Amino acid sequence: MGPASRTTLTVNGREHTLTVDNRRVLLDLLREDLDLIGAKKGCDHGQCGACTVLVDGRRVNSCLLLAVTLDGSEVTTVEGLAGPDGEPHPLQRAFLERDAFQCGYCTPGQLCSAVGALAEAAAGHPSAVTGPGVRAGDPVPLGASEIRERMSGNLCRCGAYPRIVEAVEDVIP
C-alpha cells in the first residue's frame, strides 16, 4: 500500500472509518473493501456511467473520485435505494415493470443516475434541451427528450434505452 489517509464515509446509512490508500477510487472501495458490488466498472474513465452512485445526494462517477477526498460524505449505492423494509424504490419497480434492462450491467448506474436526475430537475437544474419557457430556478418539467438528455451519461451496451426512458417517465412526479 502507498501513502494512505484515514477516511470516514457513511455508505447506505452505515458509517465506516477506513485507512485508505490515497490512490483508491470510491468504486474500488465500495466493491473491494465493502463488498458492495452493485456499482459496476465499465470503462473506469468517466465514459459510461456504470459506476454511478450518489454522494451527498448528487449523482457522480465513482470511478473518478478518490475516496480520500470524500471524508465525511454520505454515499448511496444501488443497494441503498430500497426502503428500510426492503420495499424496492419506485424506480426499481418501474425498471422491472418496463423490462428496462437486458444483461443488467448498466442498470445499477442507470438507477442511481435517474434518482439524481429527478432530484436535479426538481431543484430547478436545466438541461441542454430545456426550453426558454422554464423560468430560471423553477422545477423543470420532464418528458422523454429531457430524460434522454439527462441520462446521456449512462450508456447501455444492450440498447435498452427506449424502455429505460419509459421507466423513468413512469415515476415523474
Next chain:
Amino acid sequence: MRTFDYVRARTAEEATAAWAATPGARYLGGGTNLVDLMKLGVERPEALVDVSRLPLDTVEELPDGSLRVGATVRNSDLAAHPLVVEGWPALSRALLSGASGQLRNAATTGGNLLQRTRCPYFQDLSKPCNKREPGSGCGAREGVHRDHAVLGHSPHCVATHPSDMAVALAALDARVELRGTDGGRELAAEAFHRLPGDRPELDTELRPGELVTAVVLPAATRGLPSAYRKVRDRASYAFALASAAVVLSVADGVVAHVGIALGGVAHRPWRARRAEEALTGAAPTRAAFEHALELELSAAEPLRDNGYKVPLARSLTVDVLTRLAARHSG
C-alpha cells in the same frame, strides 16, 4: 497509478503554501480529468493538494453588477444559477452541452478551465506527443487528426482545447482571478489559454503554483442576448467538433456589441476578433455575418483530414448570429 501524498487545503493561502512546500504537487479539483490522466500514467504527481473544498464555492454578485464565480463552484451548479441563466445564458448553455450530469456535478470551475486536451496521442504513453513529452514529436500532425485544430496550430502541436465553458467565457469577456504565493493577479479569459507555438506543453498562461480562485462575469455583457451552439458526433456526451459562443447586441439597426468565440478549432478558445471588427457598426444581416466569418476563417490552415471544420465553424456561427439578430428584430 503511482503513489502520491494527499493534503486537503482549507484556504487558498494554505493551498498555495502547500504547493510551494511539496515538490511535484498538483492541485486537485473534482478530479474528473486529473484522476483519469493519472490512471493512464499521463499525469504522475508526487502529491495532490485537494482544493475542492476551499471556501470558493459561492457565486457572488458584485456592486457593479458583475458576478464572481468561485473556483470550486461545480459546473452543474453554475449552469443552473438563476443569475447566470438570465444574465449570461451562453455560459449556462455551454456548460450544459459538456460532459454528463454526473461529471458536471463533480467538475469545478477551476478544473474545467485547466482540463487537458483530448488528443488521443497525448493520452497514449506509447505514442509521440510534444505536449506530454516535449521533443518526442507530434503523432497527430501526420496521423489521426480529424478532431484537431484548423487555426493557430504550430508544427509542434495541433491539439484543441476541449472545454465548452472556456469558449463561452472568452466570448463574454470574463476574467480569471489567480493567486500565487506572492499575491494575486487577473487575466482576461481570452488570454488565459495560449497557442502552442514551440511550447505545446504549456496550455495556459498560469505560472507554476498559481491557483485559479474565481472567474468574473463582467457587468458589460450582463443581460445581452447570447447563445452557445456545439456540433459533435452524437447528440449528447461528446466533445465539440466545432462550437460557437456568441453575444450580440443591436441598437438603431446596427451591431452595437458583438463577441464571438469558436471552440474545437484551436489550442485555445478562438476569439474571432476580425469578424467582430467587421460586424461592429454594420447592419446585422446574414450576408454581413457570412462575410465576417469568411474573413475570420481565411486564416484557417486545415490539416489533411479536418478541412470539414472550416465550413462547419462558419455555418454554425452564422446560424447563431442570425438567430440572435432575429431576437432583436422580433
